[in-house]
Amino acid sequence: MSYPRVASLKNGESFRRHLSDSSIELPFAEEVGTGPQSPLGSSIEVHGQSIGNRFCILPMEGWDGTTEGKPTDLTRRRWQNFGLSGAKLIWGGEAVAVRHDGRANPNQLLINEANLGEIASLRDELVNTHADHFGDTNDLMVGLQLTHSGRYAKPNDKKRPEPRVVQRNVVLDRRVGVEDDSAILSDDELSQLIDDFITAAVAAERAGFTFVDVKHCHGYLGHELLAGVDRPGRFGGSFENRTRFLRDIVEGIRGATSGLHVGVRLSVFDFVPYCPGEDRVGIAEPDSEPRKTFGGNATGDGMDLSEPSRLITLMKEIGIRMVCTTAGSPYYNPHIQRPAFFPPSDGYQPPEDPLRGVARQIAAVAELKKRHPEMTFIGSGYTYLQDYLPNVGQAVIEQQMADSIGLGRMVLSYPELPADVIAGRDWQRKKVCRTFSDCTTAPREGIVSGCYPLDPFYKNREEREWLKAAKARLQK
Numbered sequence: 001m002s003y004p005r006v007a008s009l010k011n012g013e014s015f016r017r018h019l020s021d022s023s024i025e026l027p028f029a030e031e032v033g034t035g036p037q038s039p040l041g042s043s044i045e046v047h048g049q050s051i052g053n054r055f056c057i058l059p060m061e062g063w064d065g066t067t068e069g070k071p072t073d074l075t076r077r078r079w080q081n082f083g084l085s086g087a088k089l090i091w092g093g094e095a096v097a098v099r100h101d102g103r104a105n106p107n108q109l110l111i112n113e114a115n116l117g118e119i120a121s122l123r124d125e126l127v128n129t130h131a132d133h134f135g136d137t138n139d140l141m142v143g144l145q146l147t148h149s150g151r152y153a154k155p156n157d158k159k160r161p162e163p164r165v166v167q168r169n170v171v172l173d174r175r176v177g178v179e180d181d182s183a184i185l186s187d188d189e190l191s192q193l194i195d196d197f198i199t200a201a202v203a204a205e206r207a208g209f210t211f212v213d214v215k216h217c218h219g220y221l222g223h224e225l226l227a228g229v230d231r232p233g234r235f236g237g238s239f240e241n242r243t244r245f246l247r248d249i250v251e252g253i254r255g256a257t258s259g260l261h262v263g264v265r266l267s268v269f270d271f272v273p274y275c276p277g278e279d280r281v282g283i284a285e286p287d288s289e290p291r292k293t294f295g296g297n298a299t300g301d302g303m304d305l306s307e308p309s310r311l312i313t314l315m316k317e318i319g320i321r322m323v324c325t326t327a328g329s330p331y332y333n334p335h336i337q338r339p340a341f342f343p344p345s346d347g348y349q350p351p352e353d354p355l356r357g358v359a360r361q362i363a364a365v366a367e368l369k370k371r372h373p374e375m376t377f378i379g380s381g382y383t384y385l386q387d388y389l390p391n392v393g394q395a396v397i398e399q400q401m402a403d404s405i406g407l408g409r410m411v412l413s414y415p416e417l418p419a420d421v422i423a424g425r426d427w428q429r430k431k432v433c434r435t436f437s438d439c440t441t442a443p444r445e446g447i448v449s450g451c452y453p454l455d456p457f458y459k460n461r462e463e464r465e466w467l468k469a470a471k472a473r474l475q476k
C-alpha cells in the first residue's frame with residue numbers, strides 16, 4: 001500500500017491531483033474566507049441559541065483524572081485549550097462516566113455529587129478562557145458527554161478489562177476476555193443504568209452545561225445496544241427495542257430537567273473488527289459477524305445508512321436537534337474512525353489511503369444531512385487533512401454537507417487553529433497534527449494522553465521517555 005504523506009503534497013493543486021489520481025472524492029475550496037461572514041466564521045442557531053462559528057471541539061479524554069474521577073491540572077489544561085481555540089461549539093469536553101463500573105479506565109472522569117463542583121469548574125474555566133481571548137461567550141455552547149463504557153470498561157485497573165456487554169460477539173468477546181454470559185447486562189441492570197444517565201444529566205444541568213451528549217458511538221454501551229440484534233428482551237432484536245435505551249433516557253431527562261438539551265454522538269456506520277494481516281496491514285478479522293455492525297452492510301466493510309437514518313428520524317421525534325457524527329470504534333477499526341498515517345500501538349498499518357477514511361465519513365454525513373436537512377450535523381475525522389483541513393472544511397459548509405467541522409487530534413497539537421483560520425492569521429505549520437498517534441498509543445501503554453511529538457508541554461514531560469521506551473519495546 002503506498003500513498004504520499006499529506007505533508008509532502010506541497011500545495012492545493014498537488015493535493016487535489018492526488019485526490020483525483022486516487023479517485024477520492026472530497027470537496028475543496030481554493031480560497032479560505034475569513035471573518036464572521038465567511039463560511040467557517042458564520043454562526044448557526046440551534047435550540048434558539050446562536051453558535052458563533054462552524055468549528056466544534058470534539059470530546060477528547062486524557063486518561064488523566066484522579067482515581068475518584070475528578071479532573072487534574074492536565075484535564076484542566078486541555079479544557080482551557082478548548083476554550084482558547086475559538087471554536088464556538090464544545091461537544092462534550094470528554095467522556096464522563098455516569099457511574100464507576102462504566103469507566104473506560106481508572107482515570108476517567110466520573111460525574112457524581114462528590115465530583116460535581118470540580119466538573120462544573122472545568123466548564124467555567126473553559127468559558128473564562130474563551131472570554132479572555134474572544135470576549136463574547138453568549139454564542140459559545142458547551143455540552144458534557146455522558147458515557148458507560150460497556151464492553152470497554154476498565155474501572156479499577158488499566159490492565160484489567162471488566163466488560164459489561166449487550167450480547168455475545170465472537171471476535172470482540174475474545175479481545176476483552178468475555179467467556180460466558182455473565183458479562184451481559186440484564187434488562188433490569190439496563191433500567192437502572194437509564195436512571196443513572198438521568199441523574200447524571202440533572203447534575204450536568206446544575207453544573208451549567210447547555211446540553212448533554214448521550215453517547216452512542218465507538219463500541220461503548222449505547223452504540224453496542226444499537227447493534228444488539230441477537231439480544232432477547234426489551235432492549236434487543238427489533239429496531240424499537242434497540243433504541244429503547246436512548247428513548248427512555250431522553251424521556252427521563254426531559255421530565256427531570258428544566259432547559260437542558262440533549263445531543264447524541266453517533267457512530268453513523270461501522271465495519272467489522274480489523275486485525276493486522278500480512279506486513280501488519282489491517283484486514284477484516286476472519287470470523288467476525290457483519291450483522292452485528294450498526295450502519296454496516298453485509299460485506300462487513302461497507303456502509304448501509306438505512307438504520308442510522310431511521311434513528312435520526314426517531315431522534316427528531318424526541319426533540320433531539322444535534323448529532324455529532326463519527327464512525328466505528330478506536331478499539332476494533334481505528335482506520336475508519338480516526339484516519340492516521342502512523343497507527344497506534346494496538347492497531348495495524350492502514351489498509352487504505354487514510355484520506356479515503358476521511359472522505360468516507362464526510363460522504364456519510366453529507367448523505368444524512370441531505371435526508372435530514374433540519375438537523376444540525378457535526379462532522380469528525382478531519383484531522384488527517386492536515387494543511388488542507390480549512391479548504392475541505394469550508395467546502396463542506398458551503399455545500400451543506402454538514403453544519404459544523406469537528407476537530408479532534410488537531411486541537412491537541414494546534415489549539416488555536418479555529419481562531420487563526422477565522423482571523424486569517426498565518427498557518428502555524430509546525431503545529432499541524434501529522435497523525436503520529438502518540439495521543440492514542442500513550443494511554444494504551446498506561447501513560448496519560450497528550451500530543452508528545454508537537455506540544456512543548458508534553459514534549460518536556462518525563463512520560464515522553466516512558467512512551468519512547470514502550471514504543472521501542474513494541475517494535476522489537
Ligand SMILES: Cc1cc2nc3c(=O)[nH]c(=O)nc-3n(C[C@H](O)[C@H](O)[C@H](O)COP(=O)(O)O)c2cc1C
Pocket residue numbers: 058059060061062093094095145217265326337338339380381382383384406407408409410439440449450
Ligand atoms: C486522545 C483522544 C481521546 C479521545 N477521547 C474521546 C472521548 O472522550 N469521546 C469521544 O466521543 N471521542 C473521543 N475521541 C475521538 C475524537 O473525538 C475524534 O472522533 C477522533 O479523534 C477523530 O477526529 P480527528 O480526525 O479530528 O482526530 C478521542 C480521540 C483521541 C485522539
Ligand code: SF4
Pocket residue numbers: 409410412413432433434435436437438439440450451452453454
Ligand atoms: S500525538 Fe499529536 S501529532 Fe500525534 S496524532 Fe496525537 S495530536 Fe496528532
